[in-house]
Amino acid sequence: MAAPGGAEGPAPGRGGRGLQGAMRAASGALGMDSAGRTREAYVEYLKSITLIAQALQEEAAGTENSEGVTPDTPKLLKLAEQCLERVKSIAAALGKAQVKAAAQERAGGPAPLPRHRRVCSDEGGKLSPFLPPEIFQKLQIAEAQSARKELTPLEEASLQNQKLKAAYEARVARLNPNQAVQKTSLTLSLQRQMMENLVIAKAREETLQRKMEERRLRLQEAANRRFSSSVALTPEEQEQRALYAAILEYEQDHDWPRQWKAQLKRSPADLSVVSGLFSCLLSGAAGPAEPPEPPRESSFEDLERFLASPEGWAPAEPPASSGQDAALPELLKGVVRDIHNAIDRLLALTLLAFEGLGTAAGKDQCLACLEEAFFPPLWAPLLALYRTVQQPREAALARSMERHRHAGPADMGLASRLFPPGPGRPAYASAVQDLRLMALESCPRRKLECIVRALRGICECAEEYCGSRDGRSLATAAIGADDLLPILSYVVLQTGLPQLLSECAALEEFIHEGYLIGEEGYCLTSLQSALSYVESLQ
Structure with missing residues (x-):
C-alpha cells in the first residue's frame, strides 16, 4: 500500500515498526490537512487507519501473548482514534459543503463570488484583476446599504449635502459666464437644501437620543430590581448590575440570546443545549441554529501533538533546575489563581446572562464546557510549570x-x-x-x-x-x-x-x-x- 505523499510506505511490522510506519502515514495526512488539501487528507487518514489495523492484526497474530497485546498497542489505538476523529470532522465539513452547493443549485443561481476572486476575461481565458460590471455594481450597492445602516442622522445629512454640493459644482461648471443670475439662484437653493437637511437630521438625532436614554433608564430600572437589596451593594454587585443592564440593552438589538433562552426554557434537562450555547458564545455565532466550528478543531491539535513527540507518548522532560527555582512556586500560585479567577468570572457572566443555567446540573455543565474550551491550549505549559516545581x-x-x-x-x-x-x-x-x-x-x-x-x-x-x-x-x-x-x-x-x-x-x-x-x-x-x-x- 502506498504511504502518504506517494512514497511506498513500510509494511507494518511487529513491535515499534508498525507504530513508526503508522505515525509516518498519519504525519503525511496531517501535512495535507494543515495545507488545506482537505480531500486528499481525508483519503490519507483512511490509509493511515488501514495501516494501523494491519499492524494490530500482525501484532495479535505474531505475539506470544495470549491476549495479542504489546506495549505499542495502546499507542496504535490512540493514533487510530485521533485519525478517526479527523476523518469524522472532515467528512462532516465536506457533507455540509455538498448540501450547501445543492441548495444553491436548487435556488437557481451560483454561489456569490468572494470579493477577492479574479474572473476570466475574454482574452483567451486570462485572469483579469477586475470584477464583471454587474458584480461590481451589486457590491457597491451592498456596501452603500451596509454603510447607510451604520450612519447617524447627522452623518447621513452630511453625506447628502456632499452629493448636493457635487451636483451644484457640476451644473455651475456647465453655465456660461453671462449666466450669473442662474448661478446665484443655484447657490441659494443649495444653501437652503443643505440647511434643511441639517435641521431635520438634528431633530432626528435628538429624538433618537431621547428614546435611547429612555430605554437605558428602563433597562437600568430592571437591573436595579434584579439586584435590589436593603443594604448597600458591594463593588462586585454594582459591577454585576451594570453588566446586567448592558446585557439587557444588547438583547434589545439582537435576537440570538432570546432564542437560546427559549431553548433552555423548553428543554431544561437537555445538557446538549448548554454545549451548543457555549459553542455559540465562544465562537461569536449569531444564533443557535448552526454554531460555527472553531478555527482549528481539537482533533487536529491532538493528532499534531501526538505526532510531534518522538515516541508519540509522553511530554518532554522538565528543564534542569536553575537559580530561579525558588520563585517558581509563587509564580505557579499566581498562575493558578488567575486561571481560577478567569473561570469564575466567565461562569458568573454566563449565569448572569442566562438565568436558566442557575441549577446545579446547569452550573456543572457550564464548568465542563469552560474546561473543554480553555484547558486544551493551557494544559501543556501549565503542566511544564508544575513539573519544574x-x-x-x-x-x-x-x-x-x-x-x-x-x-x-x-x-x-x-x-x-x-x-x-x-x-x-x-x-x-x-x-x-x-x-x-x-x-x-x-x-x-x-x-x-x-x-x-x-x-x-x-x-x-x-x-x-x-x-x-x-x-x-x-x-x-x-x-x-x-x-x-x-x-x-x-x-x-x-x-x-x-x-x-x-x-x-x-x-x-x-x-x-x-x-x-x-x-x-x-x-x-x-x-x-x-x-x-x-x-x-x-
Missing part, C-alpha cells in the same frame, strides 16, 4: 521506577490470589493503559475519568483473579483498601511515567470540589498515595 520529587520517582521496573506483583506485596491465573498474562493491563492515556488528555475532567477507569479496572481484574482461583462469585471477591494500594503501586510502576505526580498535583487544584468528596476524589487520593509509596521505595 515538582522536579525533585519526579526525579526520585523516576529513579525508583527505573530501579524496580522488573518488579512483579509479589515484589509489591500482592497476595497470590490477586495474580493472573495464566502464565505470561500481564497483570492489570487495562489499568496501566488507562493511566498512560491520562497523559494524553488535556482537560482535567477527562484526566480524572481515566483515573476512575483505572481503579475500576483494578477492582474488576482482582475480582476476576480471585474468582478464578478460589471459585468464589464476583460479589464476594471484592478487594479491600489494604489490597488496593500495593496493586495500584504495581500499576504505577508499569506505566513508567513519573510525570503522573505533577499531573495529579494539577488535577487536585483544578478539579471542582464537588468531585473531591465522591468516587473521583477517592480515586485521585489513592493514586497520589501509590505515587508517594513508589517514590519512597529503596
Whole structure:
C-alpha cells in the first residue's frame, strides 16, 4: 500500500515498526490537512487507519501473548482514534459543503463570488484583476446599504449635502459666464437644501437620543430590581448590575440570546443545549441554529501533538533546575489563581446572562464546557510549570521506577490470589493503559475519568483473579483498601511515567470540589498515595 505523499510506505511490522510506519502515514495526512488539501487528507487518514489495523492484526497474530497485546498497542489505538476523529470532522465539513452547493443549485443561481476572486476575461481565458460590471455594481450597492445602516442622522445629512454640493459644482461648471443670475439662484437653493437637511437630521438625532436614554433608564430600572437589596451593594454587585443592564440593552438589538433562552426554557434537562450555547458564545455565532466550528478543531491539535513527540507518548522532560527555582512556586500560585479567577468570572457572566443555567446540573455543565474550551491550549505549559516545581520529587520517582521496573506483583506485596491465573498474562493491563492515556488528555475532567477507569479496572481484574482461583462469585471477591494500594503501586510502576505526580498535583487544584468528596476524589487520593509509596521505595 502506498504511504502518504506517494512514497511506498513500510509494511507494518511487529513491535515499534508498525507504530513508526503508522505515525509516518498519519504525519503525511496531517501535512495535507494543515495545507488545506482537505480531500486528499481525508483519503490519507483512511490509509493511515488501514495501516494501523494491519499492524494490530500482525501484532495479535505474531505475539506470544495470549491476549495479542504489546506495549505499542495502546499507542496504535490512540493514533487510530485521533485519525478517526479527523476523518469524522472532515467528512462532516465536506457533507455540509455538498448540501450547501445543492441548495444553491436548487435556488437557481451560483454561489456569490468572494470579493477577492479574479474572473476570466475574454482574452483567451486570462485572469483579469477586475470584477464583471454587474458584480461590481451589486457590491457597491451592498456596501452603500451596509454603510447607510451604520450612519447617524447627522452623518447621513452630511453625506447628502456632499452629493448636493457635487451636483451644484457640476451644473455651475456647465453655465456660461453671462449666466450669473442662474448661478446665484443655484447657490441659494443649495444653501437652503443643505440647511434643511441639517435641521431635520438634528431633530432626528435628538429624538433618537431621547428614546435611547429612555430605554437605558428602563433597562437600568430592571437591573436595579434584579439586584435590589436593603443594604448597600458591594463593588462586585454594582459591577454585576451594570453588566446586567448592558446585557439587557444588547438583547434589545439582537435576537440570538432570546432564542437560546427559549431553548433552555423548553428543554431544561437537555445538557446538549448548554454545549451548543457555549459553542455559540465562544465562537461569536449569531444564533443557535448552526454554531460555527472553531478555527482549528481539537482533533487536529491532538493528532499534531501526538505526532510531534518522538515516541508519540509522553511530554518532554522538565528543564534542569536553575537559580530561579525558588520563585517558581509563587509564580505557579499566581498562575493558578488567575486561571481560577478567569473561570469564575466567565461562569458568573454566563449565569448572569442566562438565568436558566442557575441549577446545579446547569452550573456543572457550564464548568465542563469552560474546561473543554480553555484547558486544551493551557494544559501543556501549565503542566511544564508544575513539573519544574515538582522536579525533585519526579526525579526520585523516576529513579525508583527505573530501579524496580522488573518488579512483579509479589515484589509489591500482592497476595497470590490477586495474580493472573495464566502464565505470561500481564497483570492489570487495562489499568496501566488507562493511566498512560491520562497523559494524553488535556482537560482535567477527562484526566480524572481515566483515573476512575483505572481503579475500576483494578477492582474488576482482582475480582476476576480471585474468582478464578478460589471459585468464589464476583460479589464476594471484592478487594479491600489494604489490597488496593500495593496493586495500584504495581500499576504505577508499569506505566513508567513519573510525570503522573505533577499531573495529579494539577488535577487536585483544578478539579471542582464537588468531585473531591465522591468516587473521583477517592480515586485521585489513592493514586497520589501509590505515587508517594513508589517514590519512597529503596
